[in-house]
Amino acid sequence: MNVIVVDDHPLVRVGLSSALKLEKNIEKIYEASNIQDTIKILTMNKIEIAIVDLRLANESGLELIRIAKNKNIETKFIVLTSSLNREDFERAKDLDVDGYLLKDAYIEDIIYAIHVVERGKKFYSQEILNINFENNFLNTLTEREKEILIEIGKGLSNIEIAQKLFISENTVKKHITNILAKLNLKHRTEAALYINNILKFGNAV
Structure with missing residues (x-):
């Protein structure tokens, strides 16, 4: 299969391309850094998998x-991003992307995701699924x-x-009891870690 790596950072493109070249099933690897060049390459070549960064300088992956889907380009898309933002993931799912991976994933995981997507299945990072x-x-x-x-959390x-x-301490205690029960947590320390983890990754409360 042919693959294209779309990222605005040259080091990321080169690093990922070099790693993918070791895969026997991958015949040719293309590179692009923006929407215009990517669409041109996708239009002129048969490319099975596109690995796309979520943010491309001033453009959006x-x-x-x-655009590619509107042009009926028959390429499967895997988003590769450092974002754990829920809204980004939901927008990607709305576009029916085939994969969603974090940039800190091991190359073995990326290659595995490529093969899963190639077989017509979806592959979403477990960290993303956990946050959602x-x-x-x-x-x-x-x-x-x-x-x-x-x-x-504070x-x-x-x-x-x-x-x-501006409520009573007893009311606060009752709310905390309800919070722990609904979130399936045992202690307020767990509750603090829970909410701070969500806020850390930019998810709305």
Whole structure:
């Protein structure tokens, strides 16, 4: 099969291309750094797999995929990104991308994903799926419970949370009990780690 690596950073392109050249099933590897050049290459050549960075300088890798699909280019697309943002992943899924991988993935994982996608299946990074799974639980919380969870993440005590949100300490305790039950957590320390992990990766609360 033929593969194209689309990334605006030359070192990333060269590094990934060099690693993929060792694969027997990959015949030719193309490189591009922007939408225009990529579409030209995809139009003029039969390329089975495109590995596309989410952000291409001032352009969007997802916009590239949208344009290619509108032109009925028969290439399967794998997004390779450093973003764990839920909105980016959802937009990629809306475009029916075939794969979604993180840039810190091992080359063996990328090659495995290529072969999975080549066989007509989807391959999404487990880290991405975990973050979205966590957000599904988060959506079961009420707005007040979300507020309290955020304050727990900041390290505030029950009394401090009560004073900040103008509610009683007893009410805070009841909300925390509900939060732990809904998120299937045992301690407020786990709750703090949970919310900080989600906020760290840019997911909306």
